[in-house]
Amino acid sequence: MRRTRLTPEREAELYEAVLALLREVGYDALTMDAVAARTRASKATLYRQWKGKPELVASALRHNKPMSLADIDTGTVRGDLQSMVCSADQDRMDKDAALMRGLQHAIHRDPDLKQALREVLIQPEMDALDAMFRRAVDRGEIEAGNPALPFVGHMVLGGFIARPLIEDRTADSEYLSRYIDAVILPALGL
Amino acid sequence: MRRTRLTPEREAELYEAVLALLREVGYDALTMDAVAARTRASKATLYRQWKGKPELVASALRHNKPMSLADIDTGTVRGDLQSMVCSADQDRMDKDAALMRGLQHAIHRDPDLKQALREVLIQPEMDALDAMFRRAVDRGEIEAGNPALPFVGHMVLGGFIARPLIEDRTADSEYLSRYIDAVILPALGL
Structure with a gap:
Protein backbone atom coordinates (compact mmCIF):
# COMPACT_ATOMS: atom_id res chain seq x y z
CA MET A 1 0.00 0.00 0.00
CA ASN A 64 4.39 29.30 9.61
CA LYS A 65 1.98 32.26 9.48
CA PRO A 66 3.21 35.25 11.42
CA MET A 67 1.09 36.74 14.20
CA SER A 68 -1.57 38.97 12.77
CA LEU A 69 -1.76 42.70 13.43
CA ALA A 70 -5.09 42.76 11.60
CA ASP A 71 -7.18 42.27 14.76
CA ILE A 72 -5.66 45.19 16.71
CA ASP A 73 -7.94 48.23 16.91
CA THR A 74 -7.73 50.14 20.19
CA GLY A 75 -8.92 53.51 18.88
CA THR A 76 -5.57 55.38 19.06
CA VAL A 77 -2.29 55.07 17.19
CA ARG A 78 -0.35 54.79 20.43
CA GLY A 79 -2.72 52.12 21.73
CA ASP A 80 -2.47 50.13 18.50
CA LEU A 81 1.33 50.27 18.32
CA GLN A 82 1.88 49.48 22.00
CA SER A 83 -0.63 46.66 21.84
CA MET A 84 1.16 45.24 18.80
CA VAL A 85 4.38 45.16 20.83
CA CYS A 86 2.86 43.77 24.03
CA SER A 87 0.83 41.06 22.33
CA ALA A 88 3.93 39.87 20.52
CA ASP A 89 5.28 36.52 21.61
CA GLN A 90 9.00 37.07 22.32
CA ASP A 91 9.99 33.51 21.52
CA ARG A 92 8.10 33.74 18.26
CA MET A 93 9.72 37.10 17.36
CA ASP A 94 13.18 35.67 18.06
CA LYS A 95 12.42 32.67 15.87
CA ASP A 96 11.17 34.87 13.03
CA ALA A 97 14.31 37.02 13.31
CA ALA A 98 16.46 33.88 13.13
CA LEU A 99 14.51 32.76 10.06
CA MET A 100 15.09 36.10 8.34
CA ARG A 101 18.82 35.90 9.06
CA GLY A 102 19.02 32.36 7.73
CA LEU A 103 17.35 33.43 4.50
CA GLN A 104 18.71 36.89 3.87
CA HIS A 105 21.63 35.95 1.64
CA ALA A 106 19.73 33.31 -0.32
CA ILE A 107 16.76 35.53 -1.19
CA HIS A 108 19.01 37.89 -3.10
CA ARG A 109 19.86 35.13 -5.51
CA ASP A 110 16.65 33.13 -5.59
CA PRO A 111 13.64 35.12 -6.88
CA ASP A 112 11.10 32.40 -5.94
CA LEU A 113 12.32 32.33 -2.39
CA LYS A 114 12.37 36.12 -2.20
CA GLN A 115 8.81 36.29 -3.48
CA ALA A 116 7.67 33.71 -0.91
CA LEU A 117 9.43 35.52 1.93
CA ARG A 118 7.94 38.86 1.02
CA GLU A 119 4.46 37.40 0.57
CA VAL A 120 4.52 35.39 3.74
CA LEU A 121 6.59 37.26 6.31
CA ILE A 122 6.55 40.93 5.31
CA GLN A 123 3.58 41.92 3.14
CA PRO A 124 0.82 40.76 5.53
CA GLU A 125 2.32 42.84 8.35
CA MET A 126 2.73 45.87 6.08
CA ASP A 127 -0.89 45.57 4.91
CA ALA A 128 -2.11 45.40 8.50
CA LEU A 129 -0.02 48.49 9.40
CA ASP A 130 -1.50 50.33 6.40
CA ALA A 131 -5.02 49.50 7.55
CA MET A 132 -4.15 50.58 11.11
CA PHE A 133 -3.01 54.00 9.90
CA ARG A 134 -5.87 54.40 7.41
CA ARG A 135 -8.18 54.17 10.42
CA ALA A 136 -6.10 56.82 12.24
CA VAL A 137 -6.47 59.14 9.24
CA ASP A 138 -10.22 58.39 9.02
CA ARG A 139 -10.83 59.32 12.64
CA GLY A 140 -8.77 62.50 12.22
CA GLU A 141 -5.85 61.53 14.52
CA ILE A 142 -3.29 61.92 11.70
CA GLU A 143 -3.49 64.04 8.55
CA ALA A 144 -3.51 62.08 5.30
CA GLY A 145 -0.54 64.11 4.05
CA ASN A 146 1.69 63.52 7.10
CA PRO A 147 5.18 63.04 5.56
CA ALA A 148 6.14 60.25 8.00
CA LEU A 149 3.11 58.15 7.04
CA PRO A 150 4.72 56.39 4.03
CA PHE A 151 7.59 55.33 6.35
CA VAL A 152 5.67 53.72 9.21
CA GLY A 153 6.63 50.23 8.04
CA HIS A 154 10.26 51.27 7.66
CA MET A 155 10.30 52.70 11.18
CA VAL A 156 8.75 49.59 12.75
CA LEU A 157 10.84 47.03 10.84
CA GLY A 158 13.98 49.21 11.01
CA GLY A 159 13.78 49.60 14.78
CA PHE A 160 13.32 45.85 15.07
CA ILE A 161 16.31 44.92 12.90
CA ALA A 162 18.69 47.68 14.02
CA ARG A 163 18.85 46.79 17.70
CA PRO A 164 20.70 43.46 17.47
CA LEU A 165 23.20 45.02 15.07
CA ILE A 166 23.86 48.11 17.20
CA GLU A 167 23.35 46.87 20.74
CA ASP A 168 23.92 43.15 20.27
CA ARG A 169 20.54 42.47 21.95
CA THR A 170 17.25 41.27 20.50
CA ALA A 171 14.45 43.80 20.08
CA ASP A 172 12.22 42.84 23.03
CA SER A 173 8.87 44.40 24.01
CA GLU A 174 10.49 46.78 26.51
CA TYR A 175 12.82 48.22 23.85
CA LEU A 176 10.11 48.37 21.17
CA SER A 177 7.76 50.14 23.57
CA ARG A 178 10.42 52.81 24.24
CA TYR A 179 11.18 53.07 20.52
CA ILE A 180 7.49 53.71 19.72
CA ASP A 181 7.24 56.54 22.25
CA ALA A 182 10.64 58.11 21.49
CA VAL A 183 10.75 57.76 17.70
CA ILE A 184 7.59 56.63 15.89
CA LEU A 185 4.97 58.79 17.64
CA PRO A 186 7.13 62.01 17.61
CA ALA A 187 8.00 61.43 13.93
CA LEU A 188 4.25 61.34 13.24
CA GLY A 189 3.77 64.49 15.32
CA LEU A 190 1.80 62.60 18.00
CA MET B 1 63.95 31.42 -1.83
CA ASN B 64 37.80 47.48 3.88
CA LYS B 65 37.32 50.57 6.05
CA PRO B 66 33.89 52.16 5.65
CA MET B 67 33.54 55.79 4.65
CA SER B 68 34.00 58.05 7.61
CA LEU B 69 31.29 60.31 8.96
CA ALA B 70 33.86 61.80 11.32
CA ASP B 71 34.80 64.67 8.98
CA ILE B 72 31.25 65.94 8.46
CA ASP B 73 30.48 69.15 10.39
CA THR B 74 28.17 71.57 8.59
CA GLY B 75 26.83 73.40 11.66
CA THR B 76 23.28 71.96 11.65
CA VAL B 77 21.83 68.50 12.23
CA ARG B 78 19.97 68.60 8.93
CA GLY B 79 23.11 69.70 7.09
CA ASP B 80 25.18 66.93 8.69
CA LEU B 81 22.65 64.17 7.97
CA GLN B 82 21.95 65.27 4.41
CA SER B 83 25.65 65.65 3.73
CA MET B 84 26.27 62.13 5.08
CA VAL B 85 23.73 60.81 2.57
CA CYS B 86 24.92 62.85 -0.41
CA SER B 87 28.60 62.16 0.14
CA ALA B 88 27.88 58.44 0.29
CA ASP B 89 29.14 56.40 -2.63
CA GLN B 90 26.13 54.36 -3.83
CA ASP B 91 28.25 51.53 -5.20
CA ARG B 92 30.07 51.35 -1.90
CA MET B 93 26.82 51.35 0.12
CA ASP B 94 25.42 48.53 -2.04
CA LYS B 95 28.59 46.53 -1.54
CA ASP B 96 28.50 47.04 2.23
CA ALA B 97 24.85 45.97 2.28
CA ALA B 98 25.74 42.83 0.30
CA LEU B 99 28.56 42.13 2.76
CA MET B 100 26.19 42.45 5.71
CA ARG B 101 23.72 40.04 4.09
CA GLY B 102 26.45 37.53 3.36
CA LEU B 103 27.56 37.61 6.99
CA GLN B 104 24.34 37.95 8.90
CA HIS B 105 23.67 34.29 9.55
CA ALA B 106 27.27 33.41 10.32
CA ILE B 107 27.85 36.17 12.87
CA HIS B 108 25.15 34.72 15.09
CA ARG B 109 27.17 31.56 15.47
CA ASP B 110 30.73 32.87 15.32
CA PRO B 111 31.56 35.34 18.11
CA ASP B 112 34.95 36.34 16.57
CA LEU B 113 33.34 37.21 13.29
CA LYS B 114 30.53 39.09 15.04
CA GLN B 115 33.05 41.08 17.04
CA ALA B 116 35.02 41.95 13.89
CA LEU B 117 31.89 43.00 12.01
CA ARG B 118 30.70 45.20 14.82
CA GLU B 119 34.14 46.76 15.32
CA VAL B 120 34.74 47.38 11.67
CA LEU B 121 31.41 48.08 9.99
CA ILE B 122 29.09 49.37 12.70
CA GLN B 123 30.85 50.86 15.71
CA PRO B 124 32.91 53.52 13.84
CA GLU B 125 29.75 54.88 12.21
CA MET B 126 27.87 54.87 15.52
CA ASP B 127 30.75 56.72 17.23
CA ALA B 128 30.77 59.34 14.48
CA LEU B 129 26.99 59.77 14.79
CA ASP B 130 27.37 60.20 18.55
CA ALA B 131 29.97 62.92 18.05
CA MET B 132 27.76 64.63 15.44
CA PHE B 133 24.86 64.82 17.89
CA ARG B 134 27.04 65.80 20.86
CA ARG B 135 27.98 68.88 18.81
CA ALA B 136 24.27 69.57 18.13
CA VAL B 137 23.59 69.44 21.88
CA ASP B 138 26.62 71.66 22.60
CA ARG B 139 25.46 74.37 20.21
CA GLY B 140 21.93 74.18 21.67
CA GLU B 141 20.18 72.78 18.58
CA ILE B 142 18.93 69.72 20.49
CA GLU B 143 18.30 69.26 24.20
CA ALA B 144 20.52 66.70 25.90
CA GLY B 145 17.43 64.91 27.24
CA ASN B 146 15.66 64.57 23.86
CA PRO B 147 14.10 61.06 24.04
CA ALA B 148 14.89 60.26 20.38
CA LEU B 149 18.61 60.95 20.85
CA PRO B 150 19.56 57.45 22.04
CA PHE B 151 17.89 56.05 18.90
CA VAL B 152 19.60 58.11 16.19
CA GLY B 153 21.75 55.15 15.15
CA HIS B 154 18.72 52.85 15.10
CA MET B 155 16.82 55.30 12.90
CA VAL B 156 19.67 55.70 10.41
CA LEU B 157 20.61 52.01 10.17
CA GLY B 158 16.96 50.89 10.37
CA GLY B 159 15.88 53.13 7.50
CA PHE B 160 18.80 51.81 5.48
CA ILE B 161 18.07 48.12 6.07
CA ALA B 162 14.26 48.30 5.96
CA ARG B 163 13.89 49.61 2.41
CA PRO B 164 15.13 46.57 0.46
CA LEU B 165 12.95 44.29 2.63
CA ILE B 166 9.81 46.38 2.26
CA GLU B 167 10.15 47.95 -1.17
CA ASP B 168 12.57 45.52 -2.81
CA ARG B 169 14.85 48.48 -3.69
CA THR B 170 18.20 49.53 -2.27
CA ALA B 171 18.33 52.54 0.02
CA ASP B 172 19.75 55.18 -2.35
CA SER B 173 20.56 58.81 -1.55
CA GLU B 174 17.20 60.06 -2.82
CA TYR B 175 15.29 57.74 -0.46
CA LEU B 176 17.60 58.40 2.48
CA SER B 177 17.27 62.14 1.98
CA ARG B 178 13.47 61.85 2.12
CA TYR B 179 13.70 59.56 5.15
CA ILE B 180 15.84 62.10 7.03
CA ASP B 181 13.34 64.92 6.44
CA ALA B 182 10.19 62.83 7.02
CA VAL B 183 11.30 60.67 9.95
CA ILE B 184 14.60 61.49 11.65
CA LEU B 185 14.31 65.29 11.95
CA PRO B 186 10.63 65.26 13.07
CA ALA B 187 11.38 62.50 15.60
CA LEU B 188 14.04 64.79 17.05
CA GLY B 189 11.59 67.71 17.05
CA LEU B 190 13.57 69.56 14.35
Whole structure:
Protein backbone atom coordinates (compact mmCIF):
# COMPACT_ATOMS: atom_id res chain seq x y z
CA MET A 1 0.00 0.00 0.00
CA ARG A 2 1.47 3.31 -1.02
CA ARG A 3 0.51 6.48 0.82
CA THR A 4 -0.22 9.18 -1.75
CA ARG A 5 -0.93 12.09 0.59
CA LEU A 6 0.59 13.17 3.86
CA THR A 7 -1.71 13.79 6.81
CA PRO A 8 -1.93 17.46 7.90
CA GLU A 9 -0.12 16.49 11.14
CA ARG A 10 2.72 14.88 9.21
CA GLU A 11 2.93 17.86 6.87
CA ALA A 12 3.12 20.25 9.84
CA GLU A 13 5.87 18.09 11.34
CA LEU A 14 7.89 18.27 8.11
CA TYR A 15 7.46 22.06 7.92
CA GLU A 16 8.59 22.48 11.53
CA ALA A 17 11.71 20.46 10.75
CA VAL A 18 12.45 22.57 7.66
CA LEU A 19 12.11 25.82 9.63
CA ALA A 20 14.27 24.50 12.47
CA LEU A 21 16.99 23.52 9.97
CA LEU A 22 16.71 26.91 8.28
CA ARG A 23 17.34 28.67 11.56
CA GLU A 24 20.21 26.34 12.41
CA VAL A 25 22.18 26.13 9.19
CA GLY A 26 20.67 28.72 6.82
CA TYR A 27 19.19 28.19 3.39
CA ASP A 28 22.36 27.38 1.46
CA ALA A 29 23.44 24.60 3.79
CA LEU A 30 19.95 23.10 4.12
CA THR A 31 19.69 19.87 2.13
CA MET A 32 16.79 17.59 1.26
CA ASP A 33 18.91 14.81 2.80
CA ALA A 34 18.98 16.62 6.14
CA VAL A 35 15.21 17.16 6.06
CA ALA A 36 14.69 13.49 5.20
CA ALA A 37 17.03 12.34 7.97
CA ARG A 38 15.52 14.56 10.65
CA THR A 39 11.93 13.66 9.82
CA ARG A 40 12.59 9.97 9.02
CA ALA A 41 10.96 10.57 5.66
CA SER A 42 12.23 9.16 2.38
CA LYS A 43 13.62 11.63 -0.12
CA ALA A 44 11.18 10.17 -2.65
CA THR A 45 8.32 11.32 -0.42
CA LEU A 46 9.75 14.82 -0.20
CA TYR A 47 10.28 15.12 -3.95
CA ARG A 48 6.84 13.66 -4.67
CA GLN A 49 5.20 16.25 -2.45
CA TRP A 50 7.36 19.29 -3.30
CA LYS A 51 9.33 19.89 -6.46
CA GLY A 52 12.53 20.86 -4.68
CA LYS A 53 14.16 22.89 -1.96
CA PRO A 54 12.76 26.35 -2.87
CA GLU A 55 9.21 24.97 -3.01
CA LEU A 56 9.57 23.04 0.25
CA VAL A 57 10.99 26.08 2.04
CA ALA A 58 8.36 28.41 0.60
CA SER A 59 5.58 26.02 1.71
CA ALA A 60 7.09 25.78 5.18
CA LEU A 61 7.21 29.59 5.42
CA ARG A 62 3.62 29.85 4.23
CA HIS A 63 2.60 27.32 6.88
CA ASN A 64 4.39 29.30 9.61
CA LYS A 65 1.98 32.26 9.48
CA PRO A 66 3.21 35.25 11.42
CA MET A 67 1.09 36.74 14.20
CA SER A 68 -1.57 38.97 12.77
CA LEU A 69 -1.76 42.70 13.43
CA ALA A 70 -5.09 42.76 11.60
CA ASP A 71 -7.18 42.27 14.76
CA ILE A 72 -5.66 45.19 16.71
CA ASP A 73 -7.94 48.23 16.91
CA THR A 74 -7.73 50.14 20.19
CA GLY A 75 -8.92 53.51 18.88
CA THR A 76 -5.57 55.38 19.06
CA VAL A 77 -2.29 55.07 17.19
CA ARG A 78 -0.35 54.79 20.43
CA GLY A 79 -2.72 52.12 21.73
CA ASP A 80 -2.47 50.13 18.50
CA LEU A 81 1.33 50.27 18.32
CA GLN A 82 1.88 49.48 22.00
CA SER A 83 -0.63 46.66 21.84
CA MET A 84 1.16 45.24 18.80
CA VAL A 85 4.38 45.16 20.83
CA CYS A 86 2.86 43.77 24.03
CA SER A 87 0.83 41.06 22.33
CA ALA A 88 3.93 39.87 20.52
CA ASP A 89 5.28 36.52 21.61
CA GLN A 90 9.00 37.07 22.32
CA ASP A 91 9.99 33.51 21.52
CA ARG A 92 8.10 33.74 18.26
CA MET A 93 9.72 37.10 17.36
CA ASP A 94 13.18 35.67 18.06
CA LYS A 95 12.42 32.67 15.87
CA ASP A 96 11.17 34.87 13.03
CA ALA A 97 14.31 37.02 13.31
CA ALA A 98 16.46 33.88 13.13
CA LEU A 99 14.51 32.76 10.06
CA MET A 100 15.09 36.10 8.34
CA ARG A 101 18.82 35.90 9.06
CA GLY A 102 19.02 32.36 7.73
CA LEU A 103 17.35 33.43 4.50
CA GLN A 104 18.71 36.89 3.87
CA HIS A 105 21.63 35.95 1.64
CA ALA A 106 19.73 33.31 -0.32
CA ILE A 107 16.76 35.53 -1.19
CA HIS A 108 19.01 37.89 -3.10
CA ARG A 109 19.86 35.13 -5.51
CA ASP A 110 16.65 33.13 -5.59
CA PRO A 111 13.64 35.12 -6.88
CA ASP A 112 11.10 32.40 -5.94
CA LEU A 113 12.32 32.33 -2.39
CA LYS A 114 12.37 36.12 -2.20
CA GLN A 115 8.81 36.29 -3.48
CA ALA A 116 7.67 33.71 -0.91
CA LEU A 117 9.43 35.52 1.93
CA ARG A 118 7.94 38.86 1.02
CA GLU A 119 4.46 37.40 0.57
CA VAL A 120 4.52 35.39 3.74
CA LEU A 121 6.59 37.26 6.31
CA ILE A 122 6.55 40.93 5.31
CA GLN A 123 3.58 41.92 3.14
CA PRO A 124 0.82 40.76 5.53
CA GLU A 125 2.32 42.84 8.35
CA MET A 126 2.73 45.87 6.08
CA ASP A 127 -0.89 45.57 4.91
CA ALA A 128 -2.11 45.40 8.50
CA LEU A 129 -0.02 48.49 9.40
CA ASP A 130 -1.50 50.33 6.40
CA ALA A 131 -5.02 49.50 7.55
CA MET A 132 -4.15 50.58 11.11
CA PHE A 133 -3.01 54.00 9.90
CA ARG A 134 -5.87 54.40 7.41
CA ARG A 135 -8.18 54.17 10.42
CA ALA A 136 -6.10 56.82 12.24
CA VAL A 137 -6.47 59.14 9.24
CA ASP A 138 -10.22 58.39 9.02
CA ARG A 139 -10.83 59.32 12.64
CA GLY A 140 -8.77 62.50 12.22
CA GLU A 141 -5.85 61.53 14.52
CA ILE A 142 -3.29 61.92 11.70
CA GLU A 143 -3.49 64.04 8.55
CA ALA A 144 -3.51 62.08 5.30
CA GLY A 145 -0.54 64.11 4.05
CA ASN A 146 1.69 63.52 7.10
CA PRO A 147 5.18 63.04 5.56
CA ALA A 148 6.14 60.25 8.00
CA LEU A 149 3.11 58.15 7.04
CA PRO A 150 4.72 56.39 4.03
CA PHE A 151 7.59 55.33 6.35
CA VAL A 152 5.67 53.72 9.21
CA GLY A 153 6.63 50.23 8.04
CA HIS A 154 10.26 51.27 7.66
CA MET A 155 10.30 52.70 11.18
CA VAL A 156 8.75 49.59 12.75
CA LEU A 157 10.84 47.03 10.84
CA GLY A 158 13.98 49.21 11.01
CA GLY A 159 13.78 49.60 14.78
CA PHE A 160 13.32 45.85 15.07
CA ILE A 161 16.31 44.92 12.90
CA ALA A 162 18.69 47.68 14.02
CA ARG A 163 18.85 46.79 17.70
CA PRO A 164 20.70 43.46 17.47
CA LEU A 165 23.20 45.02 15.07
CA ILE A 166 23.86 48.11 17.20
CA GLU A 167 23.35 46.87 20.74
CA ASP A 168 23.92 43.15 20.27
CA ARG A 169 20.54 42.47 21.95
CA THR A 170 17.25 41.27 20.50
CA ALA A 171 14.45 43.80 20.08
CA ASP A 172 12.22 42.84 23.03
CA SER A 173 8.87 44.40 24.01
CA GLU A 174 10.49 46.78 26.51
CA TYR A 175 12.82 48.22 23.85
CA LEU A 176 10.11 48.37 21.17
CA SER A 177 7.76 50.14 23.57
CA ARG A 178 10.42 52.81 24.24
CA TYR A 179 11.18 53.07 20.52
CA ILE A 180 7.49 53.71 19.72
CA ASP A 181 7.24 56.54 22.25
CA ALA A 182 10.64 58.11 21.49
CA VAL A 183 10.75 57.76 17.70
CA ILE A 184 7.59 56.63 15.89
CA LEU A 185 4.97 58.79 17.64
CA PRO A 186 7.13 62.01 17.61
CA ALA A 187 8.00 61.43 13.93
CA LEU A 188 4.25 61.34 13.24
CA GLY A 189 3.77 64.49 15.32
CA LEU A 190 1.80 62.60 18.00
CA MET B 1 63.95 31.42 -1.83
CA ARG B 2 60.87 31.49 0.36
CA ARG B 3 58.82 34.68 0.63
CA THR B 4 57.95 35.22 4.27
CA ARG B 5 55.78 38.33 4.02
CA LEU B 6 53.23 39.46 1.46
CA THR B 7 53.59 42.91 -0.09
CA PRO B 8 50.85 45.39 0.90
CA GLU B 9 49.57 45.28 -2.71
CA ARG B 10 49.32 41.49 -2.64
CA GLU B 11 47.60 41.60 0.75
CA ALA B 12 45.05 44.14 -0.56
CA GLU B 13 44.44 41.89 -3.57
CA LEU B 14 43.76 38.91 -1.31
CA TYR B 15 41.38 40.93 0.87
CA GLU B 16 39.46 42.16 -2.18
CA ALA B 17 39.04 38.57 -3.33
CA VAL B 18 37.81 37.49 0.10
CA LEU B 19 35.22 40.31 0.19
CA ALA B 20 34.07 39.57 -3.35
CA LEU B 21 33.59 35.89 -2.46
CA LEU B 22 31.76 36.86 0.73
CA ARG B 23 29.28 38.92 -1.26
CA GLU B 24 28.86 36.19 -3.86
CA VAL B 25 28.49 33.03 -1.80
CA GLY B 26 28.19 34.15 1.86
CA TYR B 27 30.39 33.21 4.78
CA ASP B 28 29.37 29.58 5.18
CA ALA B 29 30.09 28.64 1.57
CA LEU B 30 33.34 30.60 1.42
CA THR B 31 36.31 28.21 1.51
CA MET B 32 40.06 28.73 1.80
CA ASP B 33 40.29 26.66 -1.40
CA ALA B 34 38.15 29.19 -3.26
CA VAL B 35 40.26 32.09 -1.99
CA ALA B 36 43.43 30.26 -3.00
CA ALA B 37 42.05 29.44 -6.45
CA ARG B 38 40.81 32.95 -7.17
CA THR B 39 44.01 34.64 -6.03
CA ARG B 40 46.38 31.98 -7.39
CA ALA B 41 47.86 31.72 -3.92
CA SER B 42 48.80 28.48 -2.24
CA LYS B 43 46.72 27.40 0.72
CA ALA B 44 49.96 27.15 2.68
CA THR B 45 50.51 30.88 2.13
CA LEU B 46 47.00 31.68 3.36
CA TYR B 47 47.35 29.54 6.47
CA ARG B 48 50.84 30.91 7.18
CA GLN B 49 49.51 34.47 7.09
CA TRP B 50 46.12 33.95 8.77
CA LYS B 51 45.15 31.22 11.20
CA GLY B 52 41.95 30.32 9.40
CA LYS B 53 38.78 31.54 7.76
CA PRO B 54 37.43 33.72 10.61
CA GLU B 55 40.79 35.50 10.93
CA LEU B 56 41.15 35.99 7.17
CA VAL B 57 37.62 37.36 6.86
CA ALA B 58 38.02 39.61 9.91
CA SER B 59 41.27 41.01 8.47
CA ALA B 60 39.62 41.60 5.10
CA LEU B 61 36.76 43.46 6.78
CA ARG B 62 39.20 45.53 8.80
CA HIS B 63 41.05 46.41 5.59
CA ASN B 64 37.80 47.48 3.88
CA LYS B 65 37.32 50.57 6.05
CA PRO B 66 33.89 52.16 5.65
CA MET B 67 33.54 55.79 4.65
CA SER B 68 34.00 58.05 7.61
CA LEU B 69 31.29 60.31 8.96
CA ALA B 70 33.86 61.80 11.32
CA ASP B 71 34.80 64.67 8.98
CA ILE B 72 31.25 65.94 8.46
CA ASP B 73 30.48 69.15 10.39
CA THR B 74 28.17 71.57 8.59
CA GLY B 75 26.83 73.40 11.66
CA THR B 76 23.28 71.96 11.65
CA VAL B 77 21.83 68.50 12.23
CA ARG B 78 19.97 68.60 8.93
CA GLY B 79 23.11 69.70 7.09
CA ASP B 80 25.18 66.93 8.69
CA LEU B 81 22.65 64.17 7.97
CA GLN B 82 21.95 65.27 4.41
CA SER B 83 25.65 65.65 3.73
CA MET B 84 26.27 62.13 5.08
CA VAL B 85 23.73 60.81 2.57
CA CYS B 86 24.92 62.85 -0.41
CA SER B 87 28.60 62.16 0.14
CA ALA B 88 27.88 58.44 0.29
CA ASP B 89 29.14 56.40 -2.63
CA GLN B 90 26.13 54.36 -3.83
CA ASP B 91 28.25 51.53 -5.20
CA ARG B 92 30.07 51.35 -1.90
CA MET B 93 26.82 51.35 0.12
CA ASP B 94 25.42 48.53 -2.04
CA LYS B 95 28.59 46.53 -1.54
CA ASP B 96 28.50 47.04 2.23
CA ALA B 97 24.85 45.97 2.28
CA ALA B 98 25.74 42.83 0.30
CA LEU B 99 28.56 42.13 2.76
CA MET B 100 26.19 42.45 5.71
CA ARG B 101 23.72 40.04 4.09
CA GLY B 102 26.45 37.53 3.36
CA LEU B 103 27.56 37.61 6.99
CA GLN B 104 24.34 37.95 8.90
CA HIS B 105 23.67 34.29 9.55
CA ALA B 106 27.27 33.41 10.32
CA ILE B 107 27.85 36.17 12.87
CA HIS B 108 25.15 34.72 15.09
CA ARG B 109 27.17 31.56 15.47
CA ASP B 110 30.73 32.87 15.32
CA PRO B 111 31.56 35.34 18.11
CA ASP B 112 34.95 36.34 16.57
CA LEU B 113 33.34 37.21 13.29
CA LYS B 114 30.53 39.09 15.04
CA GLN B 115 33.05 41.08 17.04
CA ALA B 116 35.02 41.95 13.89
CA LEU B 117 31.89 43.00 12.01
CA ARG B 118 30.70 45.20 14.82
CA GLU B 119 34.14 46.76 15.32
CA VAL B 120 34.74 47.38 11.67
CA LEU B 121 31.41 48.08 9.99
CA ILE B 122 29.09 49.37 12.70
CA GLN B 123 30.85 50.86 15.71
CA PRO B 124 32.91 53.52 13.84
CA GLU B 125 29.75 54.88 12.21
CA MET B 126 27.87 54.87 15.52
CA ASP B 127 30.75 56.72 17.23
CA ALA B 128 30.77 59.34 14.48
CA LEU B 129 26.99 59.77 14.79
CA ASP B 130 27.37 60.20 18.55
CA ALA B 131 29.97 62.92 18.05
CA MET B 132 27.76 64.63 15.44
CA PHE B 133 24.86 64.82 17.89
CA ARG B 134 27.04 65.80 20.86
CA ARG B 135 27.98 68.88 18.81
CA ALA B 136 24.27 69.57 18.13
CA VAL B 137 23.59 69.44 21.88
CA ASP B 138 26.62 71.66 22.60
CA ARG B 139 25.46 74.37 20.21
CA GLY B 140 21.93 74.18 21.67
CA GLU B 141 20.18 72.78 18.58
CA ILE B 142 18.93 69.72 20.49
CA GLU B 143 18.30 69.26 24.20
CA ALA B 144 20.52 66.70 25.90
CA GLY B 145 17.43 64.91 27.24
CA ASN B 146 15.66 64.57 23.86
CA PRO B 147 14.10 61.06 24.04
CA ALA B 148 14.89 60.26 20.38
CA LEU B 149 18.61 60.95 20.85
CA PRO B 150 19.56 57.45 22.04
CA PHE B 151 17.89 56.05 18.90
CA VAL B 152 19.60 58.11 16.19
CA GLY B 153 21.75 55.15 15.15
CA HIS B 154 18.72 52.85 15.10
CA MET B 155 16.82 55.30 12.90
CA VAL B 156 19.67 55.70 10.41
CA LEU B 157 20.61 52.01 10.17
CA GLY B 158 16.96 50.89 10.37
CA GLY B 159 15.88 53.13 7.50
CA PHE B 160 18.80 51.81 5.48
CA ILE B 161 18.07 48.12 6.07
CA ALA B 162 14.26 48.30 5.96
CA ARG B 163 13.89 49.61 2.41
CA PRO B 164 15.13 46.57 0.46
CA LEU B 165 12.95 44.29 2.63
CA ILE B 166 9.81 46.38 2.26
CA GLU B 167 10.15 47.95 -1.17
CA ASP B 168 12.57 45.52 -2.81
CA ARG B 169 14.85 48.48 -3.69
CA THR B 170 18.20 49.53 -2.27
CA ALA B 171 18.33 52.54 0.02
CA ASP B 172 19.75 55.18 -2.35
CA SER B 173 20.56 58.81 -1.55
CA GLU B 174 17.20 60.06 -2.82
CA TYR B 175 15.29 57.74 -0.46
CA LEU B 176 17.60 58.40 2.48
CA SER B 177 17.27 62.14 1.98
CA ARG B 178 13.47 61.85 2.12
CA TYR B 179 13.70 59.56 5.15
CA ILE B 180 15.84 62.10 7.03
CA ASP B 181 13.34 64.92 6.44
CA ALA B 182 10.19 62.83 7.02
CA VAL B 183 11.30 60.67 9.95
CA ILE B 184 14.60 61.49 11.65
CA LEU B 185 14.31 65.29 11.95
CA PRO B 186 10.63 65.26 13.07
CA ALA B 187 11.38 62.50 15.60
CA LEU B 188 14.04 64.79 17.05
CA GLY B 189 11.59 67.71 17.05
CA LEU B 190 13.57 69.56 14.35
